[in-house]
Amino acid sequence: MGRGYQAVCNECGTQVEVNDGPGMIAMPFRCEDCGKEWWWHFGPGGPMDKEPEPPPCECGGRFTSEAPPRCPKCRSTDLERDPGGYEVMYD
Ligand SMILES: [Zn+2]
Ligand SMILES: [Zn+2]
Incomplete structure (x- = not known):
């Protein structure tokens, strides 16, 4: 199970x-x-026998x-979870 939450950057x-x-x-x-996100949609069968094929990031980095x-x-990368922010579970 994953979760999404809000964080605040300690730098800026x-x-x-x-x-x-x-x-x-x-x-x-x-x-x-x-740090840009890319979602690997492996589908309802699960990730087991599949290989992710992320595209190169637009910055030239790797996902x-x-x-x-x-x-x-x-x-x-100095992020702190926002105590007043939301948190959502996804699965
Ligand atoms: Zn920042
Ligand atoms: Zn990037």
């Missing part, structure tokens, strides 16, 4: 939406360089499932 104060963890039919990948969330503005 930008509010960031973070999606974390796999859902039932798709999971978020992030660009290693800029992986391991990349940390980043601030879209300053690219910092």
